[in-house]
Amino acid sequence: MTDALIVGAGITGLATATVLSRQGIEVDLVERQPEVNALGSGITLIGAALRALDRLGLYEECVANSYSVTHMETYEVDGTLANRSPLPSPMGTGQPGMIGMMRPVLHRILLDHAAKEGTEIRTATSPTHIDQQAGATTVTFSTGERRDYDLVIGADGLNSAVRDLVLGPIRPEFRGQGIFRVILPRPAEVTAHAQFHSCGDVAIGLQPISPEQVYLYCLFPVDEAFRPSEAEIVGMARTKLQPFGGIAAKLREEIREPGQINYTSFETVLAPDPWYLGRAIVIGDAAHCTTPHLAAGGAMCLEDAVALGEELAAAPTIDDALRAFCKRRFDRCKFVVETAAQLSYWQTHPGTPGADHLRLITEGFGRLAQPF
Numbered sequence: 462m463t464d465a466l467i468v469g470a471g472i473t474g475l476a477t478a479t480v481l482s483r484q485g486i487e488v489d490l491v492e493r494q495p496e497v498n499a500l501g502s503g504i505t506l507i508g509a510a511l512r513a514l515d516r517l518g519l520y521e522e523c524v525a526n527s528y529s530v531t532h533m534e535t536y537e538v539d540g541t542l543a544n545r546s547p548l549p550s551p552m553g554t555g556q557p558g559m560i561g562m563m564r565p566v567l568h569r570i571l572l573d574h575a576a577k578e579g580t581e582i583r584t585a586t587s588p589t590h591i592d593q594q595a596g597a598t599t600v601t602f603s604t605g606e607r608r609d610y611d612l613v614i615g616a617d618g619l620n621s622a623v624r625d626l627v628l629g630p631i632r633p634e635f636r637g638q639g640i641f642r643v644i645l646p647r648p649a650e651v652t653a654h655a656q657f658h659s660c661g662d663v664a665i666g667l668q669p670i671s672p673e674q675v676y677l678y679c680l681f682p683v684d685e686a687f688r689p690s691e692a693e694i695v696g697m698a699r700t701k702l703q704p705f706g707g708i709a710a711k712l713r714e715e716i717r718e719p720g721q722i723n724y725t726s727f728e729t730v731l732a733p734d735p736w737y738l739g740r741a742i743v744i745g746d747a748a749h750c751t752t753p754h755l756a757a758g759g760a761m762c763l764e765d766a767v768a769l770g771e772e773l774a775a776a777p778t779i780d781d782a783l784r785a786f787c788k789r790r791f792d793r794c795k796f797v798v799e800t801a802a803q804l805s806y807w808q809t810h811p812g813t814p815g816a817d818h819l820r821l822i823t824e825g826f827g828r829l830a831q832p833f
Contacts, residue, residue, distance in 0.1 A: 463486065463487055463611060464486065464487040464488075464489065464610055464611055464612075465481055465486050465487070465488055465489070465610060465611060465612040465613070465614060466488075466489045466490075466491070466588075466600055466608070466610045466612070466613045466614065467481075467488055467489070467490045467491075467614045467616055468491055468492075468493075468587065468588060468613070468614065468615050468616060468617045468621075468622065468623050469491075469492060469493075469615065469616035469617035469618055469621075469745075469747070470490055470491075470492035470497045470572075470582050470584075471499070471568075471616065471617075471618060471745070471746075471762075472567070472568070472571060472745070472759055472762045472763065473616035473744055473745025473746065473747075473762040473763075473765055473766060474490060474492075474614075474616035474617070474745070475490075475568070475571035475572055475574075475575045475580075476517060476571055476575075476762070476763055476766035476767075477614060477616055477744070477765070477766040477769060477770070478490050478575045478578070478580040479517060479571070479574050479575045479578050479580070479766075480517065480766050480767065480769070480770035481769075481770060481773070482575070482578035482579055482580055483578055483770075484770060484773065484774055486773075488578075488579075488580050489583070489608070489610070490575070490580050490581070490582045490583070491582070491583045491584075491586040491587065491588075491602070492582055492583070492584045492585075492586065493585070493586065493587035493603075493617065493622070494584060494585070495584055495585045496584060497568075497572065497582055497584060498565070498568070499564040499565045499567070499568035500564050500565075500723060501563070501564065501565055501644075501723065502563070502564055502642040502644065502676065502723045503561055503562070503563060503564065503642065503644060503668055503670040503674075503676025503678075504561070504562060504563070504564045504567060504670075504759055505559060505560075505561050505654065505668045505676075505753075505756040505759075506523070506527075506559065506560050506561070506562070506567075506756075506759055506760065507558075507559050507755075507756050507757060507760055507826070507829065508548070508549065508550060508551045508552075508558050508559065508826075508829070508830055509551070509757065509760040509761075509764065509829045509830065509833070510757075510759050510760035510763055511523075511524075511550070511551060511552055511556075511557070511558075511559075511560065512551040512552070512833075513760060513763035513764045513766070513767050513833075514763060515551075515552060516767045517574075517763065517766070517767060518574075519570060519571070519574060520552065522570055523560065523562065523567065523570060524557065524560060526562060526566050526570065527560040527561060527562035527566070527670065527671070528560060528561045528562070528647075528668075528669040528670050528671050528672065529556075529557035529559075529560050530548065530557055530558065530559040530560060530561065530652070530653055530654050530668070530669065531547060531548055531550075531557055531558055531653070532545055532546065532547055532548060532652075532653040532654070533545070533546055533548055533559075533653060533654045533655075533656070534653045534654070534655040534656070535655070535656055535657075535658070535819075536655060536656070536657045536658065536707060536708075536709075537657070537658055538657060538658050538659075538660045538704060538705055538706065539705075539706040539707065540657075540705065540706035540707015540708060540709060540710065541706075541707065543658070545653065548654070549830065551830065559654055559756075561654070561668040561669050561670040561671075561676060562670050562671070563644075563670055563671070563674075567759075585603075585604075586602050586603060586604055587602065587603045587617075587622050588600050588601065588602055588603075588613075588622055588623060588626060589601050589602060589603050589622075590626065591613060591623070591626045591627060591741055593738070593739040593740060593741065596740070597609055598610050598611070598612070598613050598739065598740045598741060600613060610740075611740065611779065612740050612741075612742075612773075612779055613627075613740065613741040613742070614741075614742055614743075614744060614769070615627065615741070615742065615743035615744070615747045616743075616744055616745045616747060617747055618745070618746045618747055618750070619633055619728060619730060619746050619747070619750045620633070621743055621746075621747035623741065623743055623747060624730075624732060624743045624747050624748070626741075627737070627738050627741045627742075627743065628732055628733070628736070628738065628743065631730060631732055633728035633729065633730050633750065634728060634729050634730070635685050635726070635727075635728050636726075636727040636728065636729060636752055636802060636805050636806075637682055637683065637684070637685075637727075637805075637809050638680055638681065638682055638683060638726065638727050638752070638805050638808065638809050639680070639681060639682075639683035639687060639724060639725065639726040639727070640678055640679065640680050640681075640724070640725055640726075640727070640753070641678065641679040641694075641697075641698045641701065641722050641723070641724055642676065642677075642678050642722070642723045642724075642725075643676070643677040643678070643679070643698060643712075643716055643721050643722050643723075644670075644674055644675075644676060644677075644721055645674065645675050645676075645677055645712050645715045645716070645721065646673065646674065646675070646715060647669050647670075647671070647672065647673055647674050647675040648675070648708060648711060648712070650708065651667055651669050651675050651708060652669065653669075654666070654667070654668050655667040655668075655708075657705055657709060659808060659811060659818075660704040660705065661704075661811055662681060662682050662808060662809050662810075662811050663679065663680070663681045663701050663704070664679075664680045664681075664808045665677065665678065665679045665680070665701075665702065665705060665709060666678050667708070667709075667712075675712070677709075677712055678753075679698060679701050679702060680805075680808060681701055681809075682809040683726055685726070687726065688724075689724055691719040692719075694719050694722050694724065695716060695717065695718065695719055695721075695722065698716050698722055699713055699716055702716075727752040727753075727805060728750065729750050729751055729752060729798055729801075729802055730746070730747075730748070730749065730750040730798075731748075731749055731794070731795055731798045731799075732747070732748045732749070734787055734791045735783070735784070735787040735791075736748045736787050736790075736791070737783045737787065740779055740780075740783075742769075742783050742786070742787075744762075744765040744766075744769060744786075744790075745761070745762040745765050745766075746758070746762065748765075748794065749761060749794035749795070749797070749798050750798070751794075751797050751798045751801045751802075752801040752802060752804075752805045753801070754800075754801040754802075754804035754805055754808075754822075755797055755800060755801045755804070755822065755825045755826070755829070757797045757801070757825070757829055758797075760829065761793075761794050761797055764790070764793075764833050765790060765794075767833075768786055768789055768790055768833065769782075769786050772785045772786040772789065789833070790833075793828075793829075793833060796825075796828060797825075797829070800821060800824075800825050801825075803821065804818060804821060804822070
């Protein structure tokens with residue numbers, strides 16, 4: 462194989478571009494947005510993500526530009542500490558089990574490394590047709606241009622154009638829950654990843670993302686049409702946090718401006734196995750978009766990039782590589798999507814018989830700690 466098209470310049474696309482370029486594959490990376498940027502909120506990267514970053518050669522730089530976490534804390538609604546436990550690190554003794562950072566910081570690191578490997582990004586460009594005949598894949602773009610590739614990789618997220626063109630329409634599933642992500646000054650006592658016990662159908666947590674900042678998230682039920690206005694979002698966020706005490710109450714008073722808050726609702730996708738047809742494949746959120754309840758979305762995207770590169774390097778043909786990649790990745794990513802969705806359902810339906818958040822989260826982290 463000599464050349465590949467990657468569609469989407471997010472976490473998955475940039476990491477994949479870096480991996481393939483290092484293997485001598487000529488990468489053409491296109492992005493449908495007019496500019497390459499990332500949502501200005503925090504991201505939590507669990508141990509599985511750190512392991513993938515290490516395989517990508519980005520671990521040390523990401524740790525240097527983040528806040529390292531070695532423990533997880535659980536609090537009662539009133540702010541009383543209920544449990545504190547260490548987070549094992551896949552990187553060894555003395556290394557973090559989790560890091561928090563701003564998404565734009567992670568994006569910049571990925572973008573810089575892709576550029577160092579020679580990747581250039583064509584923005585405001587997306588595929589409109591993919592034609593596969595006799596081993597050749599011809600892509601028509603929104604610009605009117607047509608090019609031939611040995612492999613097409615859709616890393617274009619939840620509303621993937623490549624997924625529609627290759628696998629047919631797959632509608633994202635709305636999960637009935639939304640999230641306020643709030644960036645606030647970090648109190649000195651916030652040094653661990655923290656989750657509070659839910660108050661009714663509202664759940665909150667904290668993740669330090671730098672020495673100066675903490676990322677507070679607040680999850681709550683919503684209908685599909687809900688979109689908070691700028692005028693109401695501050696009051697709404699503060700009201701959702703009202704029942705919580707301790708450090709949550711302290712941080713609540715720091716929420717003053719709409720610009721501190723990002724709102725999104727949750728939709729998921731799990732494309733059927735296999736994720737490819739011919740020489741076109743979808744990976745990352747285009748194939749398996751999850752809710753954030755296991756903090757594993759970024760990890761699965763980074764693992765995809767590593768795994769696809771390894772399978773392409775090892776297999777005798779592209780077909781063999783794509784088959785091996787899907788066999789390697791499908792069950793693991795399916796587990797993340799379904800487990801996170803279950804946690805989301807329990808939060809929006811308090812009192813569900815048999816609900817056990819801590820058990821399911823513990824099992825999830827244990828499974829994700831296994832090799833991929």
